[in-house]
Amino acid sequence: MFGSQTQRETSNGFALRRRAYWITSAISNPRPNTITSSIPKKKSTLSVKFEDMYGFTVDGNIDDVNVLNEVRDKVREQAKVWLELEASKGTNWYLQSNGDRINVVSLKLSKLANAITLKRLVRKGIPPMVRPNVWLSVSGAEKKRSTVPDSYYDDLTRATEGKVTPATRQIDHDLPRTFPSHPWLDSPEGQASLRRVLVGYSFRDSDVGYCQGLNYVAALLLLVMKTEEDAFWMLAVLLENVLVNDCYTDNLSGCHVEQRVFKDLLAKKWPRIAAHLEAMEFDVSLVATEWFLCLFAKSLPSETTLRVWDVLFNEGAKVLFHVALAIFKMKEEDLLRARQIGEVIGILQTTTHHQYDPDELLTVAFEKIGSMTTNTITKERKKQEPAVMAELDQRQRRLDTSKMNG
Amino acid sequence: MATIGNNSFNAKLVLLGDMGTGKSSLVLRFVKGQFLEFQESTIGAAFFSQTLAVSDATVKLEIWDTAGQERYHSLAPMYYRGAAAAIIVYDISRMESFERAKKWVQELQKQGNPDMVTALAGNKCDLEDKRMVPTEEAQTYAEENRLFFMETSAKTATNVNDIFYEIARRLPRAQPAQQPAGMVLSDRAAARSQASVCCS
Numbered sequence: 160m161f162g163s164q165t166q167r168e169t170s171n172g173f174a175l176r177r178r179a180y181w182i183t184s185a186i187s188n189p190r191p192n193t194i195t196s197s198i199p200k201k202k203s204t205l206s207v208k209f210e211d212m213y214g215f216t217v218d219g220n221i222d223d224v225n226v227l228n229e230v231r232d233k234v235r236e237q238a239k240v241w242l243e244l245e246a247s248k249g250t251n252w253y254l255q256s257n258g259d260r261i262n263v264v265s266l267k268l269s270k271l272a273n274a275i276t277l278k279r280l281v282r283k284g285i286p287p288m289v290r291p292n293v294w295l296s297v298s299g300a301e302k303k304r305s306t307v308p309d310s311y312y313d314d315l316t317r318a319t320e321g322k323v324t325p326a327t328r329q330i331d332h333d334l335p336r337t338f339p340s341h342p343w344l345d346s347p348e349g350q351a352s353l354r355r356v357l358v359g360y361s362f363r364d365s366d367v368g369y370c371q372g373l374n375y376v377a378a379l380l381l382l383v384m385k386t387e388e389d390a391f392w393m394l395a396v397l398l399e400n401v402l403v404n405d406c407y408t409d410n411l412s413g414c415h416v417e418q419r420v421f422k423d424l425l426a427k428k429w430p431r432i433a434a435h436l437e438a439m440e441f442d443v444s445l446v447a448t449e450w451f452l453c454l455f456a457k458s459l460p461s462e463t464t465l466r467v468w469d470v471l472f473n474e475g476a477k478v479l480f481h482v483a484l485a486i487f488k489m490k491e492e493d494l495l496r497a498r499q500i501g502e503v504i505g506i507l508q509t510t511t512h513h514q515y516d517p518d519e520l521l522t523v524a525f526e527k528i529g530s531m532t533t534n535t536i537t538k539e540r541k542k543q544e545p546a547v548m549a550e551l552d553q554r555q556r557r558l559d560t561s562k563m564n565g
Numbered sequence: 566m567a568t569i570g571n572n573s574f575n576a577k578l579v580l581l582g583d584m585g586t587g588k589s590s591l592v593l594r595f596v597k598g599q600f601l602e603f604q605e606s607t608i609g610a611a612f613f614s615q616t617l618a619v620s621d622a623t624v625k626l627e628i629w630d631t632a633g634q635e636r637y638h639s640l641a642p643m644y645y646r647g648a649a650a651a652i653i654v655y656d657i658s659r660m661e662s663f664e665r666a667k668k669w670v671q672e673l674q675k676q677g678n679p680d681m682v683t684a685l686a687g688n689k690c691d692l693e694d695k696r697m698v699p700t701e702e703a704q705t706y707a708e709e710n711r712l713f714f715m716e717t718s719a720k721t722a723t724n725v726n727d728i729f730y731e732i733a734r735r736l737p738r739a740q741p742a743q744q745p746a747g748m749v750l751s752d753r754a755a756a757r758s759q760a761s762v763c764c765s
């Protein structure tokens with residue numbers, strides 16, 4: 160369905176874009192690909208344009224290309240690991256670690272072992288080749304789909320075809336404005352797919368309807384999942400099970416809650432940064448709101464975003480806090496030196512846009528932050544909810560009186 | 566809030582308005598001199614800064630370009646809090662966007678800073694053949710609400726620099742020490758209800 164981009168299987172079964180992002184072999188860095196090797200970061204002035212693994216045009220420099228080449232090597236290594244596991248544990252071994260009907264003790268143990276292996280592996284990255292299947296399985300999307308007739312998605316798109324609602328109007332407005340520099344998303348074919356997914360979802364959940372931001376999320380899901388229907392179910396499971404409720408509805412109350420939780424976490428985990436930014440009267444939500452609503456799709460390079468999503472689908476919405484905290488931590492010194500809001504934003508934007516090495520980010524996210532269980536986060540959310548509701552309520556009332564007074 | 570340095574000061578400016586009215590395009594035109602046929606939709610808000618020289622000072626505008634979809638409304642206070650100026654943007658080819666602009670005006674009057682310099686921009690004035698909002702109607706509304714009004718086009722660059730410069734000129738110079746004696750600042754909005762109309 161992605162035209163020329165569907166030719167992606169190489170001989171060893173590792174999915175790789177035909178239009179790869181290395182420029183010449185002379186430029187690519189033939190470093191041995193140990194998974195833990197850290198990638199040197201130096202400034203390079205020569206800027207180049209190239210396409211990354213998912214077809215996005217990148218304006219970077221030679222160092223970025225080198226980093227991406229190393230990432231590609233690591234992905235290939237990971238693909239081997241996954242293939243070996245399939246050979247020893249059977250195809251789709253990861254499917255079992257999520258099932259909950261098996262009662263035999265020994266099976267339970269192997270299930271647990273699989274879950275632990277899976278968690279570790281997913282944090283190292285799911286190879287693009289198996290990504291769609293693993294995502295469908297670990298996120299619960301497959302299960303969700305299995306509760307409705309097979310024809311659900313087709314029926315939905317057929318039933319909603321030609322209908323016009325406020326949501327469809329807004330979707331149509333945003334289609335050409337969604338990653339317009341991506342060749343497939345810029346094509347009529349790509350936009351038609353994206354439209355069907357977004358319109359379909361707007362009818363499935365009329366409380367959400369269409370919320371700006373979902374266009375970027377759905378677009379990236381389409382690029383990964385390869386079929387519209389799979390992308391649709393991933394979007395559904397994301398909004399209905401993975402993320403906190405009401406992130407995208409009505410007045411984005413869920414998003415407000417997440418922002419408050421994030422502020423608290425930042426103050427707890429990185430008190431120096433939080434105090435410095437507070438003294439500057441810089442509200443971290445000014446930048447973090449977009450991160451949470453687009454799940455980093457608009458800020459991080461594609462493969463890095465997808466690596467975050469790998470973990471998000473397997474471990475849940477707390478992953479977003481890990482990653483957001485990691486971004487601040489990685490630039491701690493620079494942030495502490497910043498004196499103006501513009502500088503802070505510049506630092507954070509440059510870091511996110513150039514974070515081509517997913518492992519660098521994820522290592523900080525999962526090894527430097529300390530444990531944050533889903534339980535603690537849930538408690539934090541509960542704590543913040545009344546304040547958010549009160550604030551939104553009060554604001555609404557003030558607006559209503561202003562309307563009455565003219 | 567405008568803060569003062571050595572005859573130069575920073576001021577926070579926020580752009581508000583319905584989705585797709587051209588807020589990001591106006592900023593992009595002003596800051597980079599570019600226009601994109603398909604400008605990515607803004608989520609949350611985007612930040613830009615631009616320094617400009619007006620007769621007696623250098624102003625560094627810290628510009629917040631916000632997201633336009635109705636439900637993002639609840640995030641807006643975070644962006645307009647402490648703003649010295651606002652540009653409320655509508656699309657002259659969509660009446661609905663003009664109605665939305667009026668709501669923003671009300672909201673700022675109610676909750677914003679009373680000294681805020683507020684501009685009303687009727688954007689996409691290159692689309693004369695699709696016009697739905699008559700110039701006079703918007704102008705009358707602007708005068709009644711003490712806004713200054715211009716019709717703009719991010720596409721053709723009409724009045725884009727003008728609106729930002731006009732804002733910079735009207736910003737109150739915060740510190741009395743910097744202020745030429747006898748200059749009256751409080752009547753700025755009422756006194757000058759200049760309107761500039763798109764010529765296409």
Ligand SMILES: Nc1nc2c(ncn2[C@@H]2O[C@H](COP(=O)(O)OP(=O)(O)OP(=O)(O)O)[C@@H](O)[C@H]2O)c(=O)[nH]1
Nearest residue numbers: 585586587588589590602604607633689718719720
């Ligand atoms: N003809 C014409 N089109 C314009 C003009 N300004 C913007 N556009 C187009 O209108 C569309 C929306 O512009 P944006 O600048 O993204 O609008 P926005 O207000 O930032 O939208 P949101 O971020 O969704 O709130 C884009 O496709 C622009 O190319 C203009 O002056 N004339």
Ligand SMILES: [Mg+2]
Nearest residue numbers: 588589606607
């Ligand atoms: Mg915008």
